Amino acid sequence: QVVSKMAAAGDESAHKFPEGFEVYDDEKCMAAEAPSFEGLKDTWIAGEYFNHGNGKPTILLFWEKFATGDYKVNEQVADWVATLGDKVNAIGVSVDATKADAEKYVSRLGKHLEEQRVTMKMVPNVAWDEDKKLSEEFKKVCRLAVLGPSNMFLISESGRIMWRERFSQTYEFEQGLFKRQTENLLANVTLVKVGKQPEEEAEEEEVELDSDDDGALF
Numbered sequence: 421q422v423v424s425k426m427a428a429a430g431d432e433s434a435h436k437f438p439e440g441f442e443v444y445d446d447e448k449c450m451a452a453e454a455p456s457f458e459g460l461k462d463t464w465i466a467g468e469y470f471n472h473g474n475g476k477p478t479i480l481l482f483w484e485k486f487a488t489g490d491y492k493v494n495e496q497v498a499d500w501v502a503t504l505g506d507k508v509n510a511i512g513v514s515v516d517a518t519k520a521d522a523e524k525y526v527s528r529l530g531k532h533l534e535e536q537r538v539t540m541k542m543v544p545n546v547a548w549d550e551d552k553k554l555s556e557e558f559k560k561v562c563r564l565a566v567l568g569p570s571n572m573f574l575i576s577e578s579g580r581i582m583w584r585e586r587f588s589q590t591y592e593f594e595q596g597l598f599k600r601q602t603e604n605l606l607a608n609v610t611l612v613k614v615g616k617q618p619e620e621e622a623e624e625e626e627v628e629l630d631s632d633d634d635g636a637l638f
Contacts, residue, residue, distance in 0.1 A: 479509070
């Protein structure tokens with residue numbers, strides 16, 4: 421059912437992604453089973469532990485305390501999630517080096533940073549990704565070369581990845597399609613098509629996967 425929903429989506433969107441932020445309908449992770457949150461149980465920081473696939477869509481935001489340029493994304497996502505109420509589960513997963521770094525950010529929630537013109541915010545549930553294990557799993561499922569802060573995933577009520585999108589201080593959350601795709605999923609409307617990967621990019625992706633790469637995530 422999830423696969424057919426993706427394949428049967430409506431007219432292709434005219435949305436233009438900035439270079440380096442592209443998303444395609446035929447990416448390996450689309451409709452794939454999302455990695456479990458089980459490993460976050462012992463590193464949960466705020467809210468109450470849950471796993472996806474529990475009957476509600478899940479919004480996942482990877483973030484980092486030291487990625488100060490992405491604080492605006494955190495703020496926009498938190499404000500938007502607050503409007504959705506109990507329709508979704510939302511979690512912000514810190515990819516900081518230590519749990520203490522993530523906890524320090526959480527302890528300052530609500531603080532307004534005048535110079536950056538942003539208020540430190542986060543979605544209700546927060547966990548720390550020890551050794552970046554979860555982000556590594558999502559990276560592998562999606563066959564991404566890098567998966568850092570401000571990568572977001574929309575996971576269906578049955579635990580399937582329906583959409584992913586990366587944001588930054590130059591491509592803010594409000595400029596993307598994530599909100600619209602979530603609204604479509606909640607309304608049981610087919611997700612917007614964005615087109616398939618260019619053939620040369622698809623070939624490069626396969627070559628990269630066949631190589632041995634033990635590099636860091638960032």
